[in-house]
Amino acid sequence: MIKRYPFFLKLLFPLLLIVLVPLIAFSRYSGFSMRQFYLDQISINLEARANLLKDQVLQYLSVEDEKSIDILCKSAGKSSGTRITVMEMSGKVLGDSEKNPHEMESHSDRPEFVKAITGETGVFTRYSDTLGEPMMYLALLLKKDGQLLGVLRTSVSISAIDKQLDIIHKRTLFGMLAVALLAALAALLFSRRISSPLEKIQEGAIHFSNGELSYRLPVFDSSETELLAKTMNDMASNLDERMETIVRQRKEIEAVLSSMTEGVIAVNSEEKIISINQSAARMFHKEQSELLNRSVQETLRNPDFQRFVRISLMDEKPHEDDIFFHFRDEILLNVRSAPLIDAGGDRIGIIVILNDVTRLRRLENMRRDFAANVSHEIKTPLTAIKGFTETLKSGALNNPAEAARFVDIIENHTNRLIAIIDDLMKLSVIEQNIGDKKIALTEYQILPVLYSAIDVCRAKADEKDIRISCSCDGALKARINSALVEQAFVNLLDNAIKYSEPGKSIEIEAKKTGSGIAVAFQDHGVGIEREHLSRLFERFYRVDVSRSRKMGGTGLGLAIVKHIVIANGGSITVESAPGEGSRFVIRLPVYAS
Template identity: 50%
Template sequence: MDQKLTGVLRTSIAVTAIDERLGAIQFRIALGALLVALLASAVSWYVSKRITIPIERMRAGARRFATGDLLHRLPEPNTLEFSGLAESMNQMAEQLQQRMDEITSQRNKTEAVLSSMREGVIATDMELRVISINQTAAKMFSVPMQTIHGRSVLGVLRNHEFQALIERSLSTGESLESDIIYHQNGEHTFNIHCTPLLDTLKKRMGGLVVISDVTQLRRLENMRRDFAASVSHEIKTPLTAIKGFVETLCTGDVDDREEARRFLTIIDKHVNRLTTIIDDLMQLSRIERDDEIQQIGSEICRIEEVLNTAIGLCHEGIEEKTITVALTCEADLSGRFDATLLEQAAVNLLDNAVKYSPENSTIHIEALTVDDEIQIRFRDQGIGIAKKHLPRLFERFYRVDKARSRKLGGTGLGLAIVKHIAQAHDGNITVESELERGSTFTLHLPDKKSA
């Protein structure tokens, strides 16, 4: 068959139709891509939130833990990895809270113990800065606790002896003890015990100071020594005289009966003085003992009767010096006291006034009620007492003028007995005096009428 062109076939399609089909395909592709992009974004957002939200929550929880809110708990995330981390952080917070509770409880117990101690306690670092102090120590040195921590010991206590003792203890590593006189709000004697503070490696990290106020104790010790010396002296003086006169009589050197009688009279005088001293000491002891075991008698007694009895017992001295005793007493004034002891106190005060009053003078005794107490005042026109003697006037064997007191027959115990009688009745005794103007002794007794 011959390949001969016999004709032409022409086909065609409109370009517009092709463009429309291509546009439709492109739209579907774009829409699919958009949907895929949106889906990818959603998946990406979901995944990121699933990761970042637990992280943010744990970071916020960690910040709360850091500020001390250990009771806060992290919510449990949905992811296994973060769930384990959150659980670990919650366990850590719980354990920290338990430790903090234990530390707080221990600190509170320690503070309670330190606060209840009668001794002052101060802890310092190696630079002698205060790191801890209890209320007793702050009160001893009159410093506010809120302003003490971190300050130097010298700046707080204002005492070089105190600082030197701590420095010596820290430098030597030894415990040291000493008494220090502290002059603020009066004179106080503090017993200071310093010991180094050691850490777990036995290295010195500071000092611990325990302070005891021994003012009263040292005062009592001094009074005991003075009392023992005074008793020895008071007893030795008449004993020496008695011994001398007895030896003279025993050797037979006295032939004159009158001289021997004079010696015996002197011996009798000294024996009576010894007896008086011993009687007064025994009475003081009985008053103190009965006061301690609360056996002081108690009965309703009329004050005027007690004072009149005391005046009667002192009548010899009163008449001898022609002294007038003016008694003023509120009508029907009475109280619940030990009548015998109250009478003894009145006798001692009146006898004291008579001894030191000039002849032809007047002693005023006044008994009255002032507020909730009964006051009995003994006012004389005697020689008076210098102010420097007043604080020690009621101590045993204390005398303003020892020679004159012995000459007048005093033992030095009368006013001490009065003080203890007043204290046994929950009262006290006071004195006001000026030289050459006389003295006023006042018994202050509680106004008790019921049992």
């Protein structure tokens, strides 16, 4: 893996190279040039010294005075600090300022000698085996009147020059190091000045990529980085606003979908659920997470619904159907579909709207049953009245006893019609008052209401020798409409007396519960089978039609009781079994809403 370096180091190293490479090159070049300059100056000096001695040496060579030549070399060499050597054309040393010429070997192979005998000035820098140090040699050809007499060589040690140059080189090196350090510091500051804003911008970009769009980059001195930071801040601000808008719109859509009583499902072209609101999930008795991003066939195992989805996906027309679903209970959903269109106008699936119409259909059925029952309940006595009236008109009036019996029957049916109409009127008034919230509730004691209801039913109970007992705390109170609650108590007591055999008893118990009060009516009559209990409070519903009519019931008494209890903010339940009697319990809140 390639190692990544910080940006300021990437800037620092090239800047240092830009400074150090010229410095090193200059140092090397200046050292070389300085050395060459010194050597050139030494060469000039050696040639000048040689030319000063040239005439004297030629004079001694012409007379072959070797001794004088050696003395001249030693004295001149000592006074000038120069090594002076005179050689004849064969290379034999005739005189030397440093050594005894008789002890010295032939110099015919020395490069400066070889070059000098060709007529050129021989200049060479080399290590002297005789003296054991580096020397610069300069050799001149000595000739007089066209005759070649020998070679004059001057030389000096260049060790001192090298030492001086080493000192200069070291000082230069120290200077270079100081310049390099200053350059490094300047490069570091420069690179940090450039990289610091970029690192800040990089840090800001990381914040932005992590969704922290409220983060803002600082303002920098450089116009370029300032413009870049400002541009990124503006971009983040715009993105933040757009994201907030998108999130707000999404939350608004989710709030709308969550608050809808209708279920909403979005299904893509692959029959996969891509969106579903809480109402739809509740209808299917599942969590949203169990349904989201899963296929309809996998999650909703209802062949009718699956077929509806497939048909809706096949064409672009809206579809509607009522489909039964079986969960804990059977429910009926009204299902409607419409094409799902994306922002580009392409069809990507369907939207399915679900309405739970179970209660609505049940109410429609109850309405139809109610209309049929009302018609039947009213038509039956009217038919009887009409029949007996026609009988009277056809001659029964001539028989006083028969006519009186017919009139009694007509009166009973008339009273029955009046009772039915009175009960219907009561129900209508109660329902209207519930809808308009016109029923006045006041804090009232329960015991007087129970006693009043018992007094109303006392005569019927005495006729059948039925004993009514009441257990109620005199301080027990509730916010009720006492007249309506008394009517409910009367209806329950009347039913209990009707369906109890002579000599039985009815127990009434009122007590306080955790959330309010409960008033129970227990009889020991014929009882009710379990399948009738769920419909017992429906209008005109009778367990035993013939027996109910024989006892003069209208079929509306318990429906009236239920609506009165609801109007007082309470509820009513029933428990019963054939031969064991029935127990009706009215529950009222202490402070009815």
